[in-house]
Amino acid sequence: MDAIVIVGAGESGTRAAFALREAGYAGTVTLVGVEPHLPYERPPLSKPENGAVTMKALCSSQALLDAGVTYLHGVGATALDAGRRAVTLSDGRALAYDKLLLATGARPRKLACKGAERALDFRTYDDAKAVLSGVDTSRSVAIIGGGLIGMELAAVLRGKGLAVSVIEAAPKPLGRAVPSHFAARLHSRHSEEGVHFHLGQGVSEIRHNTVLLADGTSVPADVVVAAIGVQPEIALAEAAGLATGNGILTDAFLRTSDPDIFAAGDCVAVEQYGGGHVRFESWRNARAQAETAARNMAGAVEPFAAIPWFWSDQYDLVLQVAGLPQPDHQCVMRALPTGELAFYLDDGRLVAAASLGVGNSLAKDMKLSEMLIAASVRPDPAVLADPGVNLKALLKNAKAA
Amino acid sequence: MSWVSACQLDDIEQEGAIRFDHGGRTYAIYRGPDDRVYCTAGLCTHEAVHLADGLVMDFEVECPKHSGAFDYRTGEAIRLPACENLKTYPAEVVDGEVRVAVN
Ligand SMILES: Cc1cc2nc3c(=O)[nH]c(=O)nc-3n(C[C@H](O)[C@H](O)[C@H](O)COP(=O)(O)OP(=O)(O)OC[C@H]3O[C@@H](n4cnc5c(N)ncnc54)[C@H](O)[C@@H]3O)c2cc1C
Ligand code: FES
Numbered sequence: 001m002d003a004i005v006i007v008g009a010g011e012s013g014t015r016a017a018f019a020l021r022e023a024g025y026a027g028t029v030t031l032v033g034v035e036p037h038l039p040y041e042r043p044p045l046s047k048p049e050n051g052a053v054t055m056k057a058l059c060s061s062q063a064l065l066d067a068g069v070t071y072l073h074g075v076g077a078t079a080l081d082a083g084r085r086a087v088t089l090s091d092g093r094a095l096a097y098d099k100l101l102l103a104t105g106a107r108p109r110k111l112a113c114k115g116a117e118r119a120l121d122f123r124t125y126d127d128a129k130a131v132l133s134g135v136d137t138s139r140s141v142a143i144i145g146g147g148l149i150g151m152e153l154a155a156v157l158r159g160k161g162l163a164v165s166v167i168e169a170a171p172k173p174l175g176r177a178v179p180s181h182f183a184a185r186l187h188s189r190h191s192e193e194g195v196h197f198h199l200g201q202g203v204s205e206i207r208h209n210t211v212l213l214a215d216g217t218s219v220p221a222d223v224v225v226a227a228i229g230v231q232p233e234i235a236l237a238e239a240a241g242l243a244t245g246n247g248i249l250t251d252a253f254l255r256t257s258d259p260d261i262f263a264a265g266d267c268v269a270v271e272q273y274g275g276g277h278v279r280f281e282s283w284r285n286a287r288a289q290a291e292t293a294a295r296n297m298a299g300a301v302e303p304f305a306a307i308p309w310f311w312s313d314q315y316d317l318v319l320q321v322a323g324l325p326q327p328d329h330q331c332v333m334r335a336l337p338t339g340e341l342a343f344y345l346d347d348g349r350l351v352a353a354a355s356l357g358v359g360n361s362l363a364k365d366m367k368l369s370e371m372l373i374a375a376s377v378r379p380d381p382a383v384l385a386d387p388g389v390n391l392k393a394l395l396k397n398a399k400a401a
Numbered sequence: 402m403s404w405v406s407a408c409q410l411d412d413i414e415q416e417g418a419i420r421f422d423h424g425g426r427t428y429a430i431y432r433g434p435d436d437r438v439y440c441t442a443g444l445c446t447h448e449a450v451h452l453a454d455g456l457v458m459d460f461e462v463e464c465p466k467h468s469g470a471f472d473y474r475t476g477e478a479i480r481l482p483a484c485e486n487l488k489t490y491p492a493e494v495v496d497g498e499v500r501v502a503v504n
Contacts, residue, residue: 283467284467284468287481287482311466359454360450360451360454360455360465360466361454363454363455363456363465363466364454364455364456364465367456367463367465367468368456392416392458
């Protein structure tokens with residue numbers, strides 16, 4: 001009998017388990033996850049409703065049962081023998097596979113300063129519970145790292161009335177994934193909401209109730225959260241001799257350097273059409289790669305080609321970015337009553353779009369922008385900038401042409 | 402079945418949707434490419450997100466949050482992460498007025 005083992009029961013591994021069945025795979029499917037819970041979604045952890053952490057399960061145990069997926073939780077895969085096609089688990093068991101999916105995700109980068117052990121991570125449900133229950137009895141929080149998760153958390157904690165400081169080594173927050181125009185908008189919104197920023201600052205030490213910065217400033221903090229980014233979880237792959245870099249390296253079909261081992265989600269650096277490997281860290285990517293990998297493991301030969309997309313919720317604002325906007329793209333802004341939409345053109349071709357607006361008010365326009373990107377349109381910038389021009393009409397014209 | 406007046410047909414763009422609140426509940430009313438109207442429960446079955454903000458294409462509404470999708474004629478969930486069907490309600494146009502039976 002055919003056997004597929006999936007290591008990592010996060011968004012990607014869990015989605016893949018179901019997608020294998022949807023693709024008609026009839027062998028055994030074993031999903032191995034080191035966390036004790038049912039598989040759950042991470043995005044809600046930093047967007048808690050009413051300030052309380054919620055565990056949003058990805059599926060019920062009944063759904064796993066119905067799909068014939070054996071879910072081993074609370075056990076880690078500790079070794080991989082690619083030659084013998086077997087995975088060793090932390091409880092001593094060995095699982096043989098015909099095909100293996102690595103969906104091991106990513107783990108928080110660790111601070112290196114003195115007192116780093118005082119800082120709390122923010123990646124898992126248990127992390128979120130520790131942070132949000134810790135702040136219930138405190139007045140001030142310092143968040144080290146002004147990336148998406150740090151800024152989402154800052155918004156939530158301001159909502160709870162805490163004094164919030166964000167400490168960021170770069171001169172501006174959100175510099176990595178967010179186009180600068182929108183990063184600046186969000187930065188000023190956080191300042192208006194009363195978040196204290198310490199920018200261009202390293203941390204020299206974390207002490208009881210204070211964070212000491214490189215320039216000698218001391219930032220009051222009953223609770224300290226480290227949100228300085230993540231590292232792909234590649235240990236298992238590396239030890240097994242698979243090709244790795246900034247992630248487990250795969251070809252466009254999400255196959256690793258061993259043809260029987262595939263990988264999906266935050267742990268993957270996937271080969272690009274133009275050369276090089278890129279790693280994505282987003283919810284939709286984790287699902288989309290899981291679906292492509294599962295179909296390929298079930299026998300398809302399908303390159304992974306989804307347009308990258310992520311969102312972030314901060315206060316009442318929703319940020320969305322589709323594609324990979326670059327500073328050298330031509331940027332065309334469209335102002336709308338509830339926010340702004342930006343289009344990015346590369347040599348005249350629409351390649352990316354981003355929006356920042358109240359609630360879901362710009363979701364429709366972003367979806368249409370994604371479809372326009374997929375259709376490789378070369379729109380007139382004046383038309384894109386004109387809020388009176390309906391993007392759906394533009395798409396229909398592009399399809400008719 | 403009792404009908405309630407919701408809006409004018411002209412209030413909804415073709416292949417579009419609007420939100421309708423009635424009796425403490427919220428609904429989405431759609432105008433299809435066939436110029437007929439349809440009514441479903443307002444909130445996505447994945448998380449409580451209003452579908453009237455979603456993109457309507459043909460007979461499909463896509464949730465604005467995670468791109469789950471539904472056939473708004475039948476309420477059928479047709480794309481993950483939405484997996485539970487939406488409730489639907491009768492809807493009709495009488496003399497340019499949209500009426501729905503949501504009670
Ligand atoms: C707080 C937070 C908020 C986020 N918000 C957003 C958002 O708003 N929008 C967005 O697009 N994305 C967001 N993301 C990113 C998104 O959640 C991730 O991209 C997604 O979870 C990646 O899925 P994954 O399955 O690849 O990895 P993970 O979700 O990290 O899952 C990997 C799992 O594998 C397990 N594992 C690892 N090694 C082993 C092993 N050897 N044996 C057994 N199990 C193992 C891990 O414990 C983990 O449970 C957020 C992430 C976090 C942490
Ligand atoms: S809220 Fe609708 S798909 Fe998630």
